[in-house]
């Protein structure tokens with residue numbers, strides 16, 4: 452879903468005890484999830500598809516007309532700030548997955564070459580209009596992240612904001628991301644995840660079927676675990692409530708867990724005092 456933004460009719464971030472930290476994500480995607488064994492867990496972190504991609508695409512085609520409108524409050528509640536922080540780090544030839552209505556397009560640093568894909572023709576049409584209106588030179592294509600039409604090792608940066616909550620098989624999509632990013636490249640993700648709090652995890656599991664049917668995203672994904680399962684190495688993760696700003700790289704490019712683990716000592720996420728915000 453969008454950040455509590457992007458199409459994310461996310462409830463405010465309700466995760467208790469998570470004031471927002473910048474963390475090395477290495478080795479600890481998500482602490483053991485007490486709700487993992489709950490029969491009601493709508494989607495496990497193993498990427499097992501529950502909805503078909505056709506269903507997901509149809510929802511986004513349907514909501515594309517209203518997406519920016521219903522997502523606007525989330526944008527104001529911290530979504531825009533998170534996008535900007537992630538986009539500032541983009542470099543080189545860049546692939547944006549799930550470009551949506553193109554809200555990130557005007558926020559890229561100058562000089563980056565952008566290819567954007569989305570599986571929804573409705574969303575992509577709005578992104579094209581936005582790029583045209585803003586005079587942006589971007590290459591926008593209809594494509595599915597689960598089957599990317601690009602060669603191996605072809606991008607310096609692959610970025611996605613609020614996308615792997617929606618992709619039918621997120622691990623398959625992330626494997627494709629791992630394939631097309633260069634060995635020395637970076638994967639930047641902004642995603643909301645299932646709350647670690649047991650009660651809130653249970654609530655999000657039960658809300659997911661309705662939210663996903665109405666708006667698209669599943670609000671109980673375990674994206675940190677999915678990133679790792681796809682063969683990427685998380686080198687840094689900034690956690691704030693249900694929000695994750697993840698930096699990953701192809702595992703083969705890693706020089707070892709020690710380096711990765713030492714690359715980002717935990718520190719307070721001081722400008723993210725909104726542990727209860729988006």
Ligand SMILES: C[S@@+](CC[C@H](N)C(=O)[O-])C[C@H]1O[C@@H](n2cnc3c(N)ncnc32)[C@H](O)[C@@H]1O
Nearest residue numbers: 452453457458511549551570571595596612618
């Ligand atoms: C919640 S929206 C986020 C849009 C945009 N990234 C943003 O931050 O506003 C999720 C987007 O992912 C797209 N999407 C879903 N499944 C996809 C797939 N398999 N491949 C590519 N895009 C996909 C949807 O069509 C939708 O545009």
